[in-house]
Amino acid sequence: MENKLDFLGKIEKVNVPPFLYTRILHKLQNGQQTVISPVKQWGLAFAFLMLVALNVSILAKNYTSGKYKNETENLAKSLGLNSNNNLYNDQN
Amino acid sequence: MNNPDLEFTEIYQKYSKLVYNLSLSYLQNKNDAQDITQEVFIKIHQKLHQFNRQKASVKTWIYKITINHCLDFIKAKQTTKRFAFITKLFSAESNSPENDIPHFDHPGVRLENKEQLSILFEQINKLPPQQKTVIILLKVEQQNQKETAEIMGLSIKAVESLFIRAKKNLLKKLDQNEGF
Numbered sequence: 001m002e003n004k005l006d007f008l009g010k011i012e013k014v015n016v017p018p019f020l021y022t023r024i025l026h027k028l029q030n031g032q033q034t035v036i037s038p039v040k041q042w043g044l045a046f047a048f049l050m051l052v053a054l055n056v057s058i059l060a061k062n063y064t065s066g067k068y069k070n071e072t073e074n075l076a077k078s079l080g081l082n083s084n085n086n087l088y089n090d091q092n
Numbered sequence: 093m094n095n096p097d098l099e100f101t102e103i104y105q106k107y108s109k110l111v112y113n114l115s116l117s118y119l120q121n122k123n124d125a126q127d128i129t130q131e132v133f134i135k136i137h138q139k140l141h142q143f144n145r146q147k148a149s150v151k152t153w154i155y156k157i158t159i160n161h162c163l164d165f166i167k168a169k170q171t172t173k174r175f176a177f178i179t180k181l182f183s184a185e186s187n188s189p190e191n192d193i194p195h196f197d198h199p200g201v202r203l204e205n206k207e208q209l210s211i212l213f214e215q216i217n218k219l220p221p222q223q224k225t226v227i228i229l230l231k232v233e234q235q236n237q238k239e240t241a242e243i244m245g246l247s248i249k250a251v252e253s254l255f256i257r258a259k260k261n262l263l264k265k266l267d268q269n270e271g272f
Contacts, residue, residue, distance in 0.1 A: 009232075009234065014116070024129075027237060
């Protein structure tokens with residue numbers, strides 16, 4: 001068996017094709033253009049979360065104080081819209 | 093990247109031959125080995141600043157990256173092959189050449205040894221990944237048992253027994269094959 005495996009020692013070492021280094025550098029260059037640094041990624045994620053939190057807090061504040069509901073009704077009235085489900089003015 | 097850092101260039105100059113030839117031993121295909129070499133050096137470039145030289149030598153680290161890339165590549169190729177086989181069952185038109193197994197294309201093999209080495213590699217490729225790795229490191233790369241143990245993250249004893257098992261399995265497979 002050792003003899004058979006010794007056959008593997010007959011494999012010659014070959015040189016790397018010369019174009020490969022240029023190909024790697026090109027790939028690295030392209031990769032760097034698209035990759036955003038982790039600091040920037042965290043910064044963007046934080047900004048997005050802050051924006052969402054701000055929206056949620058404003059909505060929650062208005063909803064709990066009832067202001068939001070009144071404002072919607074006022075807007076519906078000013079536009080001549082019904083604020084109830086009675087669409088055909090049924091008098092029953 | 094017009095001025096690649098000196099360290100990366102030095103590492104490429106020193107180890108690119110090692111990475112390419114090791115990839116050739118795993119894949120026996122020129123184009124695949126080139127792709128792996130490219131991926132390995134991109135990985136090295138990304139991880140170079142995190143690499144702790146006190147833990148391991150650069151050579152061992154590069155060996156590990158290359159082996160992992162080769163094994164992942166082989167696994168992905170086998171999955172694609174299996175998927176291609178399933179699609180072939182349902183479609184008569186999927187006889188495309190890209191689904192074929194790449195032929196033995198090792199530039200380091202002389203023509204007079206090509207047939208025998210092709211049969212030998214065909215059987216080595218059927219071994220489990222650890223056994224294949226131990227044969228490649230000890231017999232193709234001519235590493236000693238200590239270096240092999242370090243690269244594989246095993247003890248010298250474990251490498252010894254792994255090699256015995258690999259030889260036994262390979263002998264069984266070669267006995268079934270009349271060409272060798």
